[in-house]
Amino acid sequence: MGRLFSMTTGAVQPFSQSETWCFQDAKARFGEVVQRACTEGPQCVIVPGQDAVVIISAAEFRQLTGPVTGQALIDALQASPFRDIDLESEPVAIPARDAGL
Template identity: 45%
Template sequence: MAKRAEVTKTKRPVRRRLAGRWKLEDAKARFSEVVRHAREEGPQRVSVRGHDAVVVMSVEEFERLTPGKPRAPFVEFMESLHLGGLDLDREADRGRDVEL
């Protein structure tokens, strides 16, 4: 009886990475894993040609870092400028006389 050649799936070599750091090509290929790590472990850096380019982070981390302060309504903003001493009166300008 002839031996059957074993068919094995060749796995793509897994590149070692520093915790929280990804090369762009790896991050693209394993984006769901990058997102999972960002949610569970914290922000994940993605590098392009060896230089950090972007950070992937959870929405909770993003909101913590960018507190949304309410913007003042326009009238309150203008009143906060304290322009009371500024003379804003104009002379009545009726234009010039033009013959048609």
Template identity: 55%
Template sequence: MSKTTSENAAPPGRWMLQDAKARFSELVRRVHSEGPQHVTVHGRDEVVVITAADFRRLSGQLTGSHLIEAIQSSPYRDMDLDVPREAMPVRDVLL
């Protein structure tokens, strides 16, 4: 006797691969309403589906915004720095 999908259903937030493929639109809606959704293959977590905004935040795409915020909020941002510069040798370039 074969098991039906309801008897074999994964817990909330977890999708068997075949269910994730068949109900992909629902999986995407749940990512937005319930958070990350795990997709399993042979009972093991294989991938986690997250929103694009979460992916950008977690992958740390470099925008420079954190550095700009840190500099702007620094109590020393108006301090003048006298940074000595060393003369660098220039080499001849043939064009």
């Protein structure tokens, strides 16, 4: 039996047997696995004896990861001790040779 770890809440949820698929069954019935992920919750796919992947709905993925805003990158750049360095440079002319086709 596998477990699902939530990155936002830190909670660990065990998978019930009905939510676990062996790889071959999941491959053969992929549409059903996706449908169940959307309607019933996470679907765990196992390969001989171990958890391999968990299929979740797009809505649940967005809830776990939060909105993609780029704010973390903006915050990191603003916190940099090098934020006052000018990164603009003069263009460099590089000669090109004829391709000779």
